[in-house]
Amino acid sequence: MKLKVTLLSVFTTIGITAQNIQNNPGSNHGNKFEQLGTILPTPNIYRTASGSPGHGYWQNKADYDIKAYLDEDKRNLKGSETITYYNNSPDDLDYLWLQLDENEQSTVKKADYASSSTLPSSTSDQQLKTTDLPVKDNGYGVSLEKVTDASGAPLSYTVNKTMMRIDLPKALKKGEKIVFTIDWNYNIPNRIKMGGRGGYENFAEDGNDLYTITQWYPRMCVYSDFHGWQNHQFTGRGEFALVFGNFKVSMNVPADHIVGGTGECRNYDQVLTADQLARYRKAETANEPVEIVTLDEAKKAEKNHSKQRKTWIFEAHDVRDFAWTASRKFVWDGMRVVIPENNNKVMAMSFYPKEAYGLYRKFSTKAVAHTIKTYSEFTIPYPYPVAQSVEAANGMEYPMICFNFGRTEKDGTYSEGTKNGMIGVVIHEVGHNFFPMIINSDERQWTWMDEGLNTFTEYLTEEKWDNKFPSKRGPAWTIVDYMKLPKNQLEPIMSNSENIVQFGPNAYSKPATGLNILRETIMGRELFDKAFKTYAKRWAFKHPEPADFFRTMEDASGEDLDWFWRGWFYGTDPVDIAIDKVTIATPDMDLPPKETKELQYTVEKPLQNSFEDISKIKNREDKNISFYVDKDKEAQDFYYRYDRGQEKVDANKQYTFKAEGNSALDGKEKEKFKNITAYQIDFTNKGGLVMPIILEFTFEDGSKLYDKSSAQIWRLNEQQVSKTYYFDKKLKSIQLDPMRETADIDTSNNFWSFDGSNAQVSKFQLFKQKQGAGATRGASNGRVNPMQAAGGK
Known part of the structure; x- marks a missing residue:
């Protein structure tokens, strides 16, 4: 069935954005270089002005003991969790907030952040469904069975869409902990059809499912010094704010399933065959991936659906979340990786169905190893014992485990785009172990703090x-098409996740590009890398906010970057610097010498104020005020008396002063400067975003020179600036931003060629300055002063 209009769905841009306040918005200078000032939160004992955690910094903690039962026939997950929650805040807590993310799959429990919709131009019979009103319950979402305290007594709770509030029988005070239990279950969605980050994928050809169990248990919200409870609804886009803790998780699954999860499995000897366990032990010391579950074993397992069950037990420490995967389709390989910075021995592993074997067997585990080693160089040493990649036809990240895409054709071949996409997504999702799994930012509010920082480090790793x-994503030129968009399609990076129209460019590409520009063009690699590592070290296993990042990057580098944060993160202006005009001049060296002149002058009159202001009058009238020079006669010098008319100086007497002239250049000096040409280059800031001016000069002899002026060249005039250069050979052309490193959206105005039609040459006078012609501060340069005129008193 076809309809003749276009499908359109957009997100509203009304919502939380950080305001780009300007003190002097009508001016042509200064605004872009103002300090961020009150735009950033006021430093306090929790977060310092340097960007580091303060001496009063705190964060709460949650430990989980979870038992899960995967019912493959019903595609249902049943769970029971015991949470130990530690209140390290200075506040008494009357209630707790938890996240029920699976409710987003429900038609009646979801957050219901509706989007605009229009008629499609075409649709399929599978997509076309009658609008049911009132909305019917589709059977998905969390079903809570009981919520009890440590003694088994029921706790009062309220569910608000994807959030759950538990009311405490008494306030949880500072330094106290509470233990409570939640039993729940939910129907596992088909994530290929329904979307979402977790669920099952069915392989019709062999009748098997691949499960990615994510956001699957009621999870504690963050209670913080900067936000209180972060209980914004989960809409499927803005990700998570989570607390650190320790996990013990038991997963009861069909006996022929292979399970991978956050942390380390504690009972491989009970769930693996003897051969598989031996291969795992071999992989623990291997430098190349070893197949722990082979392709042949995976193919055989696909054909037999065991009715027996096994329980896999995992533990993880100092993590903010737990995810797992299960399927009988999995090939599983692994090898050891040693992180040089901390000598941490990590098991890098991959799980993948036969459909991905041709790519994942070659690249996945090696990409995992490369990622954690490279990120360790640029941030902090990878601290965890495991890093895993799971092929699940998507891209999503959790501590120590992530889900990626990358399948071959049936004959085992693949395109270069599929290969590069697969390697890129593995690097990206494994890299999320650092941002935000360890450097634990609030993804629900600031997507760029995990996706942007991670995409930048992904670029370095690629x-x-x-x-x-x-x-x-990362090179400056790749963001240009986004920066060219009309302003009504743009919003600042500093915008809430739910309110971004161009989500990928805004939250991933633009912040990643900005950091790369900082590193390559503005700060330089050495300075940037030290500051970036400082941020990672300061905020590892803590909850950073944007100001903590901005302040640390400046504090650790000694660079004032407020102009950059203001323009790139708080604004939407693009970079478009244009070469408007080039003025050429050669020296006029045939000047007649300027003779020494005699000038007539009189001595200076007294320098006291010509108007008696109110302060002076009141000070004289105040009998409690005495003046130093009245008490100390030694301070009453000639000028004390001169100002009061007590010294007589002839103010009309004419004196003569000789003003030195300039002399012409001699033959040798003319020879030295005969080839000098001056070039004044006029630039216009058409885009509005200030950037360094980077120039490549090409001369008629084919040689080249380069120059870079920092962005501060615009500080006194943000619209137009000029630069003058003196060269002893003729220019052929000038190229602005030759390496396309500033994200300039219009390169057509970045080039100037001296082809004769635009080469109007003028003259500038060149003379020889006489020695001693410069003024010396405090001396009269031969002029008579009043003290001399009075006889040197």
Whole structure:
């Protein structure tokens, strides 16, 4: 069935954005270089002005003991969890907030952040459904069975869409902990059809499912010094704010399933065959991936659906979340990785169905190893014992485990785009172990703090994987098409996750590009890398906010970057710097010498104020005020008396002063400067976003020179500036931003060629300055002063 209009769905842009306040908005200078000032939160004992955690910094903690039962026939997950929640805040807590993310799959329990919709131009019979009003319950979402305290007594709770509030029988005071239990279950959605980050994928050809169990248990919200409870609804986009803790998780699954999860499995000896366990032990010391579950074993397992069951037990420490995967389809390989910075021995592992074997067997585990080693260089040493990649036809991250895409054709071949996409998504999702799994930002509010910082570090890691890797996010030139968009399609990076129209460019690409510009063009690699590592070290296993990042980058580098944060993160202006005009001049060296002149002058009159202001009058009338020079006669010098008319000086007497002239250049000096040409280059800031001015000069002899003026060249005039250069050979052309490193959206105005039609040459006078012609501060340069005129008193 076809309909003749276009499908359109957009998100509203009304919502939380950080305001770009300007003190002097009508001016042509200064605004872009103002300090962020009150735009940033006031420093306090929790977060300092330097960007580091303060001496009063605190964060709460939650430990989980979870038992899960995967019913493959009913595609239902049943769970029971005991949470131990520690209140380290200075506040008494009367209630707790938890996240019920699976409610987003429900038609009646979801957050219901509706989007605009219009008629499609075409649709399929599967997509076309009658609008049911009132909305019917589709059977998905969390079903809570009981919520009890440690003694088994029921706790009062309220569910608000994707959030759950538990009311405490008494306030949880500072330093106290509470233990409570929640039993629940939910129907596992088909994530290929329904979307979402967790669920099952069915392989019709062999009748098996691949489960990605994520956001699957009631999870504690963050209670923080900067937000209180972060209980904003989960809409499927803005991700998570989570607390650190320890996990013990038991997963009861069909006996022929292979399970991977956050942390370390504590009972491989009970769930693996003897051969698989031996291969795992071999992988623990291997430098190349070892198949722990082989392709042949996975193919055989696909054909037999066991009715027996096994329980896998995992533990993880100092993590903010727990996710797992299960399927009988999995091939599983692994190898050891040693992180040089802390000598941490990590098991890098991959799980994948046969459909991905041709790509994942070659690249996945090696990409995992490369990622945690490279990120460790740029941030902090990877601290966990495991890092895992799971092929699940998507891209999503959790501590120590992530889900990625990348399948071959049935004959085992693949395109280069699929290969690069698969390597890129593995690097990206494994990299999320650092941002935000360890450097634990609030994803629900600031997507860029995990996706942007991670995409930037992903770019650095892709570059170290293959110098020809076709990275789509990071290089400055790749953001240009986004920056060209009309302003009504843009919003600042500093916007709430739910209110962004162009989500990928805004939350991933633009912040990643900005950091790369800082590193390559503005700060330099050494300075940037030290500051970036400082941020990672300061906020590892803590909850940073944007101001903590901005302040740390400046504090650790000594660079004032407020102009950059203001323009790139708080604004939507693009970079468009244009070469408007080039004025050429050669020296006029045939000047007649300027003779020494005699000038007539009189001595200076007294320098006391010509108007008696109110302060002076009141000070004289105040009998309690005495003046130093009245008490100390030694301070009453000639000028004390001169100002009061007590010294007589002839103010009309004419004196003569000789003003030195300039002399012409001699022959040798003319020879030295005969080839000098001056070039004044006029630039206009058409885009509005200030950036360094980077120039490549090409001369008629084919040689080249480069120059870079920092962005501060615009500080006194943000619209137009000029730069003058003196060269002893003729220019052929000038190229602005030759390496396309500033994200300039219009390169057509970045080039100037001296082809004769625009080469109007003028003259500038060049003379020889006489020695001693410069003034000396405090001396009269031969002029008579009043003290001399009075006889040197």
